[in-house]
Amino acid sequence: IIDGRFHTECSHFIAMSTKFQDCLRPNCLFSSRHIHLIACKSQSCIRLMALPTKNPIRISPSKCGDCVLKIRDEVMPMVRVSGMR
Incomplete structure (x- = not known):
């Protein structure tokens, strides 16, 4: 489970x-309740972990920092310093 901040404006x-x-499932290889204790070769057992669940504990109405920087770079392109090419 991943706790984090969800930015509603950019959905990041x-x-x-x-x-x-x-998960406490007896057919999951990663569970403490797995029924085959040693060297499980059963085809019915789950061998892959699911992606972690994202749990938004903070909701921000603004854009994330990466999106703010991206917009800032698009609006104000880097000013070329004289003498540099």
Whole structure:
């Protein structure tokens, strides 16, 4: 589970902290309740982890920092210093 900030204007999610949670399924290789204790070769067991769940603990009505910088660079292109090419 990933806790973080969700920016509504740009729909970006910025991670703040992570934590692990056991799925407690007996057919999951990563669960503490897995029924095959040693060298599981069962085809019915889940061998891949699901993507972590994003949990927005903060909601920001503004754009994220990356989007703000991107817009700023588009509006104000880098000024060329005299003598440099």
